[in-house]
Amino acid sequence: MTVSWIQHRFAGGVLALDTANTVVLRGDPDRGFDRFENTSEIARFAEAAGTFRAAELGGRRLEAAEPERIAPVVLDIRETTDRLFREAVLQGSFESSHLSDFLEACSRGVAAARGKIGGQTRPFGDPATALAFEAALAVSALSLLSGDVPRRLRICANCRWLFMDRSRNSSRLWCDMAVCGNRRKASRHYQRRKETREADHGER
Ligand SMILES: [Zn+2]
Numbered sequence: 001m002t003v004s005w006i007q008h009r010f011a012g013g014v015l016a017l018d019t020a021n022t023v024v025l026r027g028d029p030d031r032g033f034d035r036f037e038n039t040s041e042i043a044r045f046a047e048a049a050g051t052f053r054a055a056e057l058g059g060r061r062l063e064a065a066e067p068e069r070i071a072p073v074v075l076d077i078r079e080t081t082d083r084l085f086r087e088a089v090l091q092g093s094f095e096s097s098h099l100s101d102f103l104e105a106c107s108r109g110v111a112a113a114r115g116k117i118g119g120q121t122r123p124f125g126d127p128a129t130a131l132a133f134e135a136a137l138a139v140s141a142l143s144l145l146s147g148d149v150p151r152r153l154r155i156c157a158n159c160r161w162l163f164m165d166r167s168r169n170s171s172r173l174w175c176d177m178a179v180c181g182n183r184r185k186a187s188r189h190y191q192r193r194k195e196t197r198e199a200d201h202g203e204r
Contacts, residue, residue, distance in 0.1 A: 002041070005047075009021070009048075010049070018053070020081050020082040023082070025160060026160060046133040050062050056140065058122045058125075060126070070132070077106060079105075080098065082162065083102075084102045088153065112132040117139060156173070156176075157174060
């Protein structure tokens, strides 16, 4: 079955976090799964990212015609990104060996770009041509190290996805209010009603 790459799956706020979030319920051996398990999904994800991440990419199209070939680099960037920044959110600092692994993975991604990337106004380069997906992923991941970005990273209180909190008072709890926020509210509501009912019936 193919994945529907809908807007919610791009709730990370940045291409590199959306990619990290292609592992669902990471660390949960019973319910967790990988949306890139079928590597052809990398190409479909890259196509959807061209739309949902158009602003970040400066309108540059992503090229992922050979998903099987690029999968090792993509997955390496994805996993080192998640490990490094999840830890940074939880502990407030980077583990140096994890940072080193991350930079190495990103270096391999950048090496796949042909021609020029970079520049202050267009970090992903000229939108007239397509950019290798793994190179774009690396540029996006590296941007997470800059400025005040690290202190805006969060872990969703419902689904554990990583996301960027751009709210003015930095108080977001959910990757996506419409999905995770409401799900949490609904389960709290259910729990309260259940407790009230149990109290009414003298049950424990
Ligand atoms: Zn969430």
